[in-house]
Amino acid sequence: MSTTESVPAIRSLQIAIIGNPNTGKSTLFNALAGLQSQVGNYPGVTVEKKIGRVKWNGRPIQLIDLPGTYSLSPRTKDEMVSVDVLLGKQPDIGGLDAVICIVDASNLERNLYLLSQILDLRLPTILVLNMCDVASERGTKIDVGLLQQRLGIPVITTEAHRRKGLDELRTAVQAVHEQSTQDQPRPFPAEFYTACESVRNQLREWGEEEIPEYIVERLILDVGGHVENYFAHRHRDGLPALLASLREELSEANCKIPMVEARVRYAWARELLEGAIEQEPREKVTGSDRLDRILTNRVSGILIFALLMLLVFQSIYSWAGPFMDAIEVAQGWLVGVVEGWLAPGAFRSLLTDGVIAGVGGVIIFLPQIVFLFLFIALMEDCGYMARAAFLMDRLMSCVGLSGKSFVPLMSSFACAIPGVMATRVIENRKDRMVTILVAPLMSCSARVPVYVLLIGAFIPSVVYWDWNIGFWSWQFGLQALVLFGMSSVGALVAIPVAWLLKKTFFRGETPPFVMELPAYKWPSPRIVLSRVYDRARAFVTRAGTLIFATTIVIWAAAYFPGDHSRLYPLQVEISRLESQLESTSSEIAALQPTTESVDGNAGNSTSEPNSGAETQLVTLQQQQEQVEAELQKATAEYNSINSELLEGSFLGRAGHLIAPIVKPLGWDWKIGVGALASFPAREVIIATLGTIYSLGADVDEESEGLKGAIQESRWPDGTVVYNVPVALSIMVFFALCAQCAATLMVIKRETNSWFWPAFTFCYMTTLAYCGAFVTYRVGMMF
Numbered sequence: 001m002s003t004t005e006s007v008p009a010i011r012s013l014q015i016a017i018i019g020n021p022n023t024g025k026s027t028l029f030n031a032l033a034g035l036q037s038q039v040g041n042y043p044g045v046t047v048e049k050k051i052g053r054v055k056w057n058g059r060p061i062q063l064i065d066l067p068g069t070y071s072l073s074p075r076t077k078d079e080m081v082s083v084d085v086l087l088g089k090q091p092d093i094g095g096l097d098a099v100i101c102i103v104d105a106s107n108l109e110r111n112l113y114l115l116s117q118i119l120d121l122r123l124p125t126i127l128v129l130n131m132c133d134v135a136s137e138r139g140t141k142i143d144v145g146l147l148q149q150r151l152g153i154p155v156i157t158t159e160a161h162r163r164k165g166l167d168e169l170r171t172a173v174q175a176v177h178e179q180s181t182q183d184q185p186r187p188f189p190a191e192f193y194t195a196c197e198s199v200r201n202q203l204r205e206w207g208e209e210e211i212p213e214y215i216v217e218r219l220i221l222d223v224g225g226h227v228e229n230y231f232a233h234r235h236r237d238g239l240p241a242l243l244a245s246l247r248e249e250l251s252e253a254n255c256k257i258p259m260v261e262a263r264v265r266y267a268w269a270r271e272l273l274e275g276a277i278e279q280e281p282r283e284k285v286t287g288s289d290r291l292d293r294i295l296t297n298r299v300s301g302i303l304i305f306a307l308l309m310l311l312v313f314q315s316i317y318s319w320a321g322p323f324m325d326a327i328e329v330a331q332g333w334l335v336g337v338v339e340g341w342l343a344p345g346a347f348r349s350l351l352t353d354g355v356i357a358g359v360g361g362v363i364i365f366l367p368q369i370v371f372l373f374l375f376i377a378l379m380e381d382c383g384y385m386a387r388a389a390f391l392m393d394r395l396m397s398c399v400g401l402s403g404k405s406f407v408p409l410m411s412s413f414a415c416a417i418p419g420v421m422a423t424r425v426i427e428n429r430k431d432r433m434v435t436i437l438v439a440p441l442m443s444c445s446a447r448v449p450v451y452v453l454l455i456g457a458f459i460p461s462v463v464y465w466d467w468n469i470g471f472w473s474w475q476f477g478l479q480a481l482v483l484f485g486m487s488s489v490g491a492l493v494a495i496p497v498a499w500l501l502k503k504t505f506f507r508g509e510t511p512p513f514v515m516e517l518p519a520y521k522w523p524s525p526r527i528v529l530s531r532v533y534d535r536a537r538a539f540v541t542r543a544g545t546l547i548f549a550t551t552i553v554i555w556a557a558a559y560f561p562g563d564h565s566r567l568y569p570l571q572v573e574i575s576r577l578e579s580q581l582e583s584t585s586s587e588i589a590a591l592q593p594t595t596e597s598v599d600g601n602a603g604n605s606t607s608e609p610n611s612g613a614e615t616q617l618v619t620l621q622q623q624q625e626q627v628e629a630e631l632q633k634a635t636a637e638y639n640s641i642n643s644e645l646l647e648g649s650f651l652g653r654a655g656h657l658i659a660p661i662v663k664p665l666g667w668d669w670k671i672g673v674g675a676l677a678s679f680p681a682r683e684v685i686i687a688t689l690g691t692i693y694s695l696g697a698d699v700d701e702e703s704e705g706l707k708g709a710i711q712e713s714r715w716p717d718g719t720v721v722y723n724v725p726v727a728l729s730i731m732v733f734f735a736l737c738a739q740c741a742a743t744l745m746v747i748k749r750e751t752n753s754w755f756w757p758a759f760t761f762c763y764m765t766t767l768a769y770c771g772a773f774v775t776y777r778v779g780m781m782f
Contacts, residue, residue, distance in 0.1 A: 010058070010059060010060060012053075012060040012061065012062050013059065013060070013061050013062065013097045013098070014062050014064065014093065014096045015061060015062065015063050015064065015099070015100060015173055016063075016064045016066055016085055016086060016096050016098075016099045016100070017029050017063060017064065017065050017066060017099075017102065018066040018069070018082065018099060018100070018102070018114070018118065019068060019101060019102035019103060019111075019114070019128075019130075020069070020070055020103070020104065020110075020111050021068035021069075021070070021427070022068075022104070022386070023068075023102050023103055023104045023111065023130055023131070024102065024104075024130045024161065025065070026068075026531075027160040027161050027527050028100075028102055028128065028158065028160040029050070029052060029065040030527065030530045030531075030534075031160050031163050031166055032052065032054065032063055032166065032169070032170070033052025033053075033054055033063050033065075034052070034054070050064075050065040051063065051064055051065070052065070056170050056173070056174060057174065059174060061173070064093060064096075066081075066082045066085060067081070067082060067427070068427070069114070070113070071113060071114055071117060072086070072114065072117040072118070073117075073218065073221065073225060073261075074218070074222070074225060074226040074227065075222070075226055076226055076429050078429045079429075080227075083214075083218075086099065086118070086121055086123065087121065087212050087215070096123060097124065098123065098125065098173060098176050099118055099121075099123050099124070099126070100126050100169070100173070101114065101115050101118050101125055101126070102128040103115065103127065103128065103129060104130065104131050104134075104135075105130060105134070105140065105142060105157070106131055106135040106140055106519075108129075108140075108142070108269075108273060108277060109266065109273060112265075112269035112273075113262075113265050113269060116187060116265045116268055116269065117214075119151075119153075120214055120217070121214055124153075124176045125176075126153060126154045126156060126169070126172050126173065126176055127147075127148075127151065127153055127154070127156070128155075128157075128165075128169060129142060129144070129155065129156070129157045129158065130158050130160050131159065131160075132157045132158065132165075133159050133162070134519055134521075138279075139279060139280030140278075140280075141277070141278040141279075141280070142277050142278075143277070143278075146275065146276045147273075147276045150272055151272070153176075154172040154175075154176055156168050156172055161521075161524045161526075161527060187264040187265060187267075187268045188217075188255070188260065188261075188264055189253070189254075189255050189260075189264075191249075191250060191253045191255050192217075192220070192250060192255055192260070195220060195246045195249070195250055196213070196216045196217055196220060198242075198246065199216055199219060199220060199242065199243070199246065200213075202238070202239075202242060203235075206235050206238070208231075208234075215227055219231060219243070220243065220246060220250075221257060221258050221261050222258065223247070223257060223258055228243065287520070288383075288520050291520055292387065292517065295384070296387050296390060296391060301387070301391050302391060305388055305391050305392070308384075308388075309410050311375075312371075312372065312375045312407075312410070312411065319371060320367035320368045320370075320371050323366075323367035324368070327360065327363050327364050327367075328360070328364070331356060331357075331359075331360040334356055338351050338352055338356070339352065339575070343572075344567065344572065345564075345568065346559070349559060349564070350552075350559075353559070354552045354555035354556070355552070357555070358548040358549075358552055358555075365415060365417050365418075365742065366540070368418055369417065369421065369536055370536055372411050372418040372419075372422060373418065373421075373422070373531060373532045373535040373536070374532050376407065376422060376425065376531075377523070377527070377528040377532055378523050380531075381523035381524060381527055381528055382520060382521060382522065382523045383517070383518045383519060383520045383521060385407075385425065386517050386518060387517060388403070388406070388407065389403035389404040389406070389407075390517070392405075392406035398495075399495055399498040399499045399502065400431075400434070400498065400499060400502035400503075401431050401434060401435060401498060402426065402428065402431050404426045404427075404431070405423075405431055405434075407422060408420070408422040408423045408425070408426070408435055409435060409439055409442060409494075412439040412440070412442035412444060413443060413444065413487075413491075415444050416439050416440045416442060416740065416743045417743055417746050419439045419442065420436050420440075420746045420747055421535060421746060421750065423435045423436050423439070430502070433501075433505075433506055433751070433756070434498050434501045434502055436747055436750060436751065436756070437497075437501060437747075437756065437759070437760055438494040438498045438501070440740065440743050440747075440760060440764060441491065441493055441494040441497065441736065441764070442490055443486065443487040443488070443489070443490045443491070443735060444740075447486070447487075447734050447735060449686050450685060450686070450730070450731060450734045451482075451483055451486050451734075453686060453706065453707065454727040454730060454731055455482055455483055455727075456479070456707060457707040457710060457711055457722070457727065458711075458722065458723065458724050458726075458727040459478055459479050459724065459727070460478055460479075461479055462478040462479075464478070464481075465477075482728075482731075486731050486735050487735075489732065489735045489736070489771075490735050490736060493736060493767065493771075554651070554677065554679060557649065557650045557651040558646060558651040558652075558677060559649060560649060561648075561649070561650070562644075562648050562649055563645075564645060566641050567638060567641055567642065567645070570637060570638040574635060574638060577627055577630055577631040577634060578631065580627050581627045581628065581631060584620055584623055584627060585624065588617065588620050588621060588624065591613055591616060591617045591620065646673070646688075647673075651673060651676055652673055654672075654673075654676055655669045655670070655672040655673030656669045656672075658672045658676075659672055662675075664773055664776075665726075665729050665730075665733070665769070665772045665776050666721075666723075666725060666726035666729050666776045666780075667721075667726070667729070667730070668713070668715065668721050670689070670713070670721075671721075671730065673688060674688045674689050675733070675737075675739065678739050679739055679741055685734075686706070689706060710722050724779060725775065725776045725778075725779025725780050726776060728775050728776070729772040729773075729775045729776035729779070730772070732768070732771045732775045733768045733769070733771065733772035734768075735768075735771075736764060736767045736768035737764055737765055737767075737768035738760055738764035738765060738768075744760060744761060745757070747760055
């Protein structure tokens with residue numbers, strides 16, 4: 001009997017990549033991982049988890065891209081994630097086999113601060129000197145061999161954007177985990193380590209398990225940091241006093257906390273680089289300096305930035321339009337195919353109004369997301385994004401935010417979804433969270449159909465300014481003024497909301513705005529496209545599933561529990577009449593040239609005119625009129641029954657249920673149903689109102705029939721429902737409410753919590769209700 005020995009599976013190596021911002025860390029990660037990466041969030045925090053799984057020489061490797069950071073001194077729970085990963089304390093990652101620390105070769109001394117902290121962790125480490133081409137251009141020469149000898153770890157030179165040095169790095173990664181870790185010199189004075197031992201012993205007495213040495217060091221060094229807050233909460237009776245006493249003793253020993261850390265680590269970096277780096281004299285004013293004189297100037301810089309933002313806004317709002325229209329056309333074609341294959345029924349409605357609409361509701365946002373992140377990737381990779389944040393910091397600091405919040409908020413005027421996703425450029429958690437929570441207040445393009453319908457129906461067309469220059473004319477009137485006001489109200493309200501959020505949920509001293517201005521360079525097409533692809537894929541795979549599920553739920557609420565069997569024969573009849581009308585129209589179009597030719601030659605012909613074609617044409621035209629009348633009658637009956645079914649559905653019942661709540665706003669139950677049905681997307685209210693008023697769901701904001709129907713709508717006592725105050729009330733509500741499930745799902749995905757989308761929905765709905773109430777009540781006074 002033969003036996004087969006099983007070959008044990010080769011264990012995957014866990015490799016973390018860490019570095020300062022603007023060192024090319026993400027570029028290096030993308031170059032190593034290619035497209036084999038997965039994006040998510042670490043449990044319980046908003047920190048993005050990016051993991052690449054590859055095989056090098058048959059050995060599976062898992063690359064973990066940690067957030068860019070200047071130090072491993074965690075101030076918040078989010079910042080603690082990187083430390084937990086490096087210490088092997090993150091459950092979904094596990095222990096690490098090695099760390100790749102990437103530094104900017106042209107700015108070594110400052111970057112080595114982070115390396116010194118990583119070496120304190122006693123992990124196998126590889127130092128990557130990236131951007132060596134920039135260092136050479138600046139006249140910086142590095143003795144890599146001497147640096148490697150002093151550090152006792154592999155040192156690799158790379159140019160990640162040009163994919164140089166990657167093979168050497170892969171070889172080093174596969175070899176370093178097998179090497180023993182060399183003990184690094186302890187940079188702090190002996191008194192500091194004595195204090196660490198005292199804290200460790202005391203924590204043991206209090207029942208704490210063995211705590212990593214690095215965490216004990218952070219407990220003393222990071223005054224008011226996350227580590228101190230965590231342990232102080234567990235041992236509030238003794239630990240704060242112990243730490244205060246030890247810090248006082250260290251201060252008397254010329255080891256003042258926390259300044260000692262910067263002093264000893266930078267001293268270590270200077271000693272390490274002594275003789276290993278040579279700086280050639282270079283011109284004092286570089287090309288980047290000359291560009292910065294223009295691009296960071298208070299006048300020219302703001303003007304150029306405004307033009308760039310206009311270009312970005314135009315791309316999201318207009319350039320994406322044709323692609324979004326094409327998606328809608330494809331969605332309509334697919335609906336037609338399904339309707340041709342399946343008989344009317346609940347399953348067909350599920351596919352057309354639920355599944356296809358749900359998928360379309362996800363894909364429709366992709367063009368805007370792609371355009372936004374294309375521009376963000378271009379601005380980041382060329383070095384301009386840091387300048388833009390610097391320019392806008394003074395303006396944004398008025399509400400406690402940093403300049404990095406401006407681009408996401410500006411982008412949200414086109415669509416809040418890419419705007420919320422764009423907050424990933426904001427490192428500070430508090431600023432990022434506040435920006436996420438106020439971004440949906442920006443007036444996105446989905447609100448415009450509601451404004452256009454109600455302004456066209458109820459706001460008088462009064463012209464204040466009529467400007468004519470040659471063939472070009474421009475008018476400014478009351479309707480344009482109202483549209484501008486509704487588009488601005490969200491941004492105006494966002495100012496006090498952001499201020500309040502910074503004073504309540506995210507209170508604390510605003511950290512000084514410190515940002516490195518990287519050198520300008522030509523963006524790499526590979527890097528830019530890779531970033532755009534990552535963002536688009538993350539949206540579809542993470543937020544898209546939630547958006548799709550929400551669409552299905554809303555469809556079910558609008559479809560059940562009514563008996564739709566009365567609609568089925570009408571749907572078949574409408575389809576038959578539409579086919580017959582199309583066939584008749586084609587026959588008429590084919591006959592018309594023949595009859596026109598006969599009529600044109602009649603004066604020159606001595607024979608009887610060919611009346612057969614004319615008779616046939618008249619007969620077909622009569623048939624066309626008859627079919628059109630039958631189609632109009634069948635459609636009207638279908639719309640009437642559909643309106644009744646919608647009113648009796650769970651959604652319609654909810655509309656009647658909230659009628660007493662919305663009546664103070666001047667609304668009837670029909671407007672309430674429209675507001676509920678538009679939860680997946682604000683513009684859905686137009687189709688919902690068309691269905692309720694028996695006009696069909698294919699109406700748009702320019703439909704005269706819909707405008708007439710809402711103008712003629714009456715309360716039971718005969719008074720009109722809609723007037724100017726009611727129209728303004730509805731517009732203010734939609735300007736401030738969170739009627740966009742897709743945005744809420746993206747907030748959930750970005751914050752990694754259901755609390756914040758629920759909070760956003762509640763606070764925005766409350767704001768919207770109060771704003772609509774005040775608008776209606778004040779309007780009725782005039």
